[in-house]
Amino acid sequence: MKTAITLLLVLLSICLTSYSQEYKRFKVSIDVPFSIWTSDQFNYYGGFTVEPAWRWNDKWSTGIYATLIESDSQSSREFLSETGAALSLGxxxxxxxxxxxxxxxxxxxxxxxxxxxHQQVERTHFDPHGTDWGEVIHYSGVGYTMAPRIGCTLWHVRTFMMYQISTxxxxxxxxxxxxIEIGGGRKKQKSNKKLVYPE
Structure with a gap:
């Protein structure tokens, strides 16, 4: 087992160091996500994401992320109000x-x-003052998530799509x-011109 782990680390090190480095190593991405739950009982969500990352070379980068998404809206069903939030770290x-x-x-x-x-609150009858409420449906949970993603960057603008699978x-x-991405741009090219002094 130790031999396999050592071999894996050696191969990973070779992969990470076998490319040239034209881009700066550290960057921070600040994104706005728009999420759609696959379950019909949940609404659309928006929020923000912060993701610092380290470029090992021009091909690979790893990082950490924190995402907060929330919603506070009226459902298509009459007299039904929905609120919810999700916090992801990884x-x-x-x-x-x-x-x-x-x-x-x-x-x-x-x-x-x-x-x-997530919480749903439904009024049992119409009340212009909004004081009489009926059934309250409350759901909460903490689980593991995995999300394959694909996208692209253009200068310092980043966009991507992903599908998150949760437990x-x-x-x-x-x-x-x-x-947008802060940092992580191309390194300045060093000039190869030599200074020529008059004799």
């Missing part, structure tokens, strides 16, 4: 498919934990995400 890994173009497509994976709370009764969701 790790990311991305493989860039092109490193010499301004448009850089990538494919990656997120692994983490998600805490989810412990948390509904799966499809997310479209767009934002």
């Amino acid at each position: 790790l990311t890994a991305d493989r860039y498919l092109r490193s010499t173009s301004r448009i850089r497509p990538f494919a990656g994976l997120q692994l983490g934990r998600t805490a989810f709370v 412990h009764g948390i509904p799966d969701m499809f997310t479209f995400q767009m934002g």
Whole structure:
């Protein structure tokens, strides 16, 4: 077992160091996600994501992410109000498919934990003051999540799509995400011109 782990680490090290480094190593992405739950009983969600990442080379990067998505809206059903929130924390890994173009497509994976709370409140009859409420449906849970993702970056703009699969009764969701990257741009090219002094 120790031999297998050592061999895996050696191969990973070779993969991470076998490419040139044209881009700066550290970057922070700030994105706005728009999520759609696969379960019909849940609504659309929006929020924000912060994702610091480290480029091992121009092909691979790994990082951590924190995502908060929430909703407070009226359902299509009459007299039904919905509120909810989800907080996700975890790790990311991305493989860039092109490193010499301004448009850089990538494919990656997120692994983490998600805490989810959702509440539905339905009035039993019409009340213009909104004081008489009927049934309250409350759901919450904490589970593991895995989300394959694919997208691209253009200069410092990043956009991608992912499908999040969750455990412990948390509904799966499809997310479209767009934002900006701070840092991580191309390194300045060093000039090879030599100074010529007059004799």
